[in-house]
Amino acid sequence: MNAPDTPRSSKGLRRWFGPSAFIALAVLVGGRLLLEPLRDKAHFDEQGMDPFHAVEKFVLRQDPHPIDLAFFGSSQSVWGILSGNVANELELNPRAVRNLASPGGTPLEAWHMVQRNQDRLSHLRCAVIEINPFVLRDALDDDPRTMSTVSQMGNLHERMMLDEPADRALQVGEWLLPVNSVRRSLATTFLDVLKPKPGNAIFPKPDFRTRPFAVWRVRPGTEDCAIQRLTVSAKTAAKRLILHWSPSKLQDESLRNLLTWFKKRHIPVVMHQPPVHPDVVKAMLEDEEFASSYRDYKHYLASLRPKPLELISAFDPANCGLTELHLSDRTHLNEMGARAYSRFLAEKLSTLQEHIRLASAAKSKGVAER
Amino acid sequence: MLFNSTAFIAFFLLVFAAYWSLPFRGQNWLLLGASYLFYGWWGFTMPGLQGFDRVLPLVLLLLSTGVTYYCARWLWPLPEGSRKRNVIFWLGIAINLGLLGYFKYRVFVVDNLAAVLSQAGWNVSWTIAGFLLPAGISFYTFQSLSYLIDVQGGSQKPAEKLQDFARFHAFFPQLVAGPIERTRNLLPQLMEPRTLTPERLWTGLQLIIIGYVKKVAIADAIAPLTAQAFSTHGHHSGLGLLLGVYLFALQIYGDFSGYTDIARGVARLLGFELMLNFRQPYFSRNITEFWERWHISLSTWLRDYIFVPLCRQFRGRNWVYFNLLLTMLVSGIWHGASWNFALWGLLLGAMLVIHKLWSGPKAGKHPPRPRNAREWVAQLTGMFLTFHGVCLTLILVKTQNLPHAWSYFSGIFTGGALPTDAMAALYVVFYGAIVVALDFPCWWHDRELPIANEAPAWRRGLTYGALLLLLTFLGEMEAESFVYFQF
Numbered sequence: 001m002n003a004p005d006t007p008r009s010s011k012g013l014r015r016w017f018g019p020s021a022f023i024a025l026a027v028l029v030g031g032r033l034l035l036e037p038l039r040d041k042a043h044f045d046e047q048g049m050d051p052f053h054a055v056e057k058f059v060l061r062q063d064p065h066p067i068d069l070a071f072f073g074s075s076q077s078v079w080g081i082l083s084g085n086v087a088n089e090l091e092l093n094p095r096a097v098r099n100l101a102s103p104g105g106t107p108l109e110a111w112h113m114v115q116r117n118q119d120r121l122s123h124l125r126c127a128v129i130e131i132n133p134f135v136l137r138d139a140l141d142d143d144p145r146t147m148s149t150v151s152q153m154g155n156l157h158e159r160m161m162l163d164e165p166a167d168r169a170l171q172v173g174e175w176l177l178p179v180n181s182v183r184r185s186l187a188t189t190f191l192d193v194l195k196p197k198p199g200n201a202i203f204p205k206p207d208f209r210t211r212p213f214a215v216w217r218v219r220p221g222t223e224d225c226a227i228q229r230l231t232v233s234a235k236t237a238a239k240r241l242i243l244h245w246s247p248s249k250l251q252d253e254s255l256r257n258l259l260t261w262f263k264k265r266h267i268p269v270v271m272h273q274p275p276v277h278p279d280v281v282k283a284m285l286e287d288e289e290f291a292s293s294y295r296d297y298k299h300y301l302a303s304l305r306p307k308p309l310e311l312i313s314a315f316d317p318a319n320c321g322l323t324e325l326h327l328s329d330r331t332h333l334n335e336m337g338a339r340a341y342s343r344f345l346a347e348k349l350s351t352l353q354e355h356i357r358l359a360s361a362a363k364s365k366g367v368a369e370r
Numbered sequence: 371m372l373f374n375s376t377a378f379i380a381f382f383l384l385v386f387a388a389y390w391s392l393p394f395r396g397q398n399w400l401l402l403g404a405s406y407l408f409y410g411w412w413g414f415t416m417p418g419l420q421g422f423d424r425v426l427p428l429v430l431l432l433l434s435t436g437v438t439y440y441c442a443r444w445l446w447p448l449p450e451g452s453r454k455r456n457v458i459f460w461l462g463i464a465i466n467l468g469l470l471g472y473f474k475y476r477v478f479v480v481d482n483l484a485a486v487l488s489q490a491g492w493n494v495s496w497t498i499a500g501f502l503l504p505a506g507i508s509f510y511t512f513q514s515l516s517y518l519i520d521v522q523g524g525s526q527k528p529a530e531k532l533q534d535f536a537r538f539h540a541f542f543p544q545l546v547a548g549p550i551e552r553t554r555n556l557l558p559q560l561m562e563p564r565t566l567t568p569e570r571l572w573t574g575l576q577l578i579i580i581g582y583v584k585k586v587a588i589a590d591a592i593a594p595l596t597a598q599a600f601s602t603h604g605h606h607s608g609l610g611l612l613l614g615v616y617l618f619a620l621q622i623y624g625d626f627s628g629y630t631d632i633a634r635g636v637a638r639l640l641g642f643e644l645m646l647n648f649r650q651p652y653f654s655r656n657i658t659e660f661w662e663r664w665h666i667s668l669s670t671w672l673r674d675y676i677f678v679p680l681c682r683q684f685r686g687r688n689w690v691y692f693n694l695l696l697t698m699l700v701s702g703i704w705h706g707a708s709w710n711f712a713l714w715g716l717l718l719g720a721m722l723v724i725h726k727l728w729s730g731p732k733a734g735k736h737p738p739r740p741r742n743a744r745e746w747v748a749q750l751t752g753m754f755l756t757f758h759g760v761c762l763t764l765i766l767v768k769t770q771n772l773p774h775a776w777s778y779f780s781g782i783f784t785g786g787a788l789p790t791d792a793m794a795a796l797y798v799v800f801y802g803a804i805v806v807a808l809d810f811p812c813w814w815h816d817r818e819l820p821i822a823n824e825a826p827a828w829r830r831g832l833t834y835g836a837l838l839l840l841l842t843f844l845g846e847m848e849a850e851s852f853v854y855f856q857f
Binding site for chain 1: 376568571572591789793796797800801827828830831832834835836838839842843844
């Protein structure tokens with residue numbers, strides 16, 4: 001790799017490239033190809049993002065108990081849905097209800113997770129999919145988290161669906177010579193070797209809600225109750241959510257694939273739109289430009305096929321009896337909000353019992369356990 | 371623009387290709403334009419910045435360049451000691467320090483003034499304009515100051531043309547986090563034609579690879595763990611806190627020396643030689659040696675422009691200790707506008723004084739490499755004590771305020787351990803081993819790179835291939851900012 005082995009007397013390219021450069025290149029390419037099987041292994045990421053299959057490994061696969069109800073979504077669902085509370089409300093075994101959402105989670109991640117875990121998810125009694133304009137918009141295609149997911153698991157077709165030509169080129173390059181996609185943290189390597197069981201102190205908890213909101217936990221009567229993360233103005237938050245909204249081709253196809261997959265297995269799908277801060281809702285409705293983008297988004301939702309069993313819109317927190325005190329920032333619920341919203345969702349699901357047969361699942365589980 | 375971002379890699383490839391295809395004059399103009407684009411990018415793309423704030427960092431750099439250049443040009447022909455010459459010199463110093471003071475220290479000064487006044491019963495509240503701290507302002511200000519001082523002292527002839535000085539002042543590889551270059555090293559290189567040889571190309575690339583490994587595979591991979599350890603939330607055991615400090619020591623070294631390695635490598639690919647900024651500091655056997663190996667460009671700057679002038683003013687053995695403390699206090703305040711940094715500087719100054727008192731005139735002379743078991747034990751003990759002394763001071767760098775620093779420090783001695791500490795211990799051992807593997811050969815053979823130029827091709831190929839693989843396997847290319855940007 002260094003000059004001394006470059007023959008000083010030679011001319012042209014040979015003057016610049018000695019054998020060590022080629023050895024280094026061979027070690028990199030050969031080593032990288034040897035590492036390729038790691039791509040499908042789980043990687044526990046502190047941020048809890050799922051490109052590295054952390055949620056899949058530590059929430060979905062580690063517990064072999066059959067799953068009746070699964071939630072898919074982004075950080076809004078991570079912080080807004082308490083699977084244990086939903087299970088209690090529906091009188092289900094808590095192990096039969098899983099929150100498979102991850103921060104930055106998009107339909108693309110959910111679709112890949114479903115494909116990799118068909119045996120575990122084919123017997124669901126209901127799939128609850130979060131939809132929000134932010135994760136579905138084309139502008140999210142170049143988000144580092146989406147790019148991470150695509151480089152880790154995207155096929156060539158998916159890479160070619162990215163919005164920006166530069167991103168497409170980057171991802172096709174990564175597909176041809178994968179460099180970023182087997183990254184592991186030392187923590188993951190350690191966990192893979194030790195294989196801790198659930199309950200062990202070092203067992204990772206991707207759904208543990210430690211990040212990004214240290215103020216998620218609410219202690220009534222203390223200053224924690226005050227909303228501390230309103231650092232983004234309501235207008236900026238509304239802009240990021242909806243302004244000039246148009247669907248991402250990649251996310252649109254993934255969402256439709258998901259719906260089709262569940263439909264083929266007769267698994268009812270309920271979609272829900274989690275609440276955002278009342279000021280954001282106000283900003284969206286008062287400004288005609290925002291409102292028009294929101295209408296485009298609603299038209300898009302109406303166009304989705306196969307049609308979901310139910311679309312629960314709780315975008316305005318008032319729709320589900322929540323106020324600004326239930327939010328830890330502009331778009332995420334705090335602990336108090338998560339409890340209320342989980343109860344609200346459970347109540348909505350129980351009204352759909354006829355279609356999703358969760359009660360019979362609970363009853364049959366109860367009999368089996370007895 | 372961050373070195374560890376795709377934008378920089380694309381930027382540098384374009385600059386590199388264009389640079390070597392242009393004649394000398396074209397290279398110079400390209401270098402200037404590229405430097406301003408590199409620096410301006412930070413403001414143009416920073417989320418949350420709007421309007422004039424976007425170009426403010428670039429405007430400040432241009433202002434500092436113009437003021438420093440013209441002050442140096444105007445004072446140079448005037449007779450030494452003349453009143454006019456002194457006025458121009460101090461004007462240049464005051465404007466540069468004023469910019470640094472206003473943008474870096476105003477909040478600190480105003481907050482403390484308000485606190486003092488409120489003690490006296492005057493409750494005042496000032497509205498402070500909310501500018502961001504422009505990246506690298508401390509670095510280029512010190513570069514301006516040394517230039518002005520050298521010109522005023524007569525040891526440096528001022529640059530003939532504004533564009534020559536502007537290239538020196540804004541040279542992008544070292545603009546935002548050093549090394550703080552001296553005029554006599556960099557300016558002549560900028561005035562003469564450069565060449566690229568195979569040796570320069572490959573040693574430059576090796577420095578860049580090592581720099582990226584240190585920054586991306588070591589520092590950024592450790593960062594989440596140190597953030598957790600130093601967070602005020604959550605429960606930490608004594609062992610966990612101790613491991614947190616060790617990890618921060620590895621992180622800050624990987625971060626800063628990694629930046630320097632990339633900067634030196636990039637400069638070398640453009641035909642420039644930047645000064646060495648780190649020489650395996652954690653192998654230092656005493657605190658004096660540590661400061662000769664850590665951030666060398668700053669420590670020599672402080673020595674030449676603060677300590678030596680102070681020693682000329684305040685002569686005598688006892689004054690030396692005072693001068694040393696004062697110099698280290700300046701170093702602390704240069705690093706950050708908080709009492710933590712002031713105390714950090716004083717603490718390091720106190721350590722240097724104690725070492726000087728302990729070792730007497732031999733304090734500046736360091737032993738050769740150990741040759742037998744006894745020397746190994748003695749030198750390893752020295753390294754252990756020095757490393758822990760440095761770690762102790764690093765608590766002040768990473769904590770938010772003095773009570774937090776104290777609670778962290780005292781927490782270490784409460785003892786106890788948690789099962790989760792095993793992960794931190796693993797990180798310390800693993801990343802510590804990588805740092806030792808990279809630094810030990812350099813320290814032992816006193817050379818720049820871990821593998822000698824004369825080593826067989828297969829050994830060099832294997833080493834750098836493995837480092838590239840480590841980068842793809844453990845690297846966190848999330849464009850994490852560099853810790854030293856805040857200084």
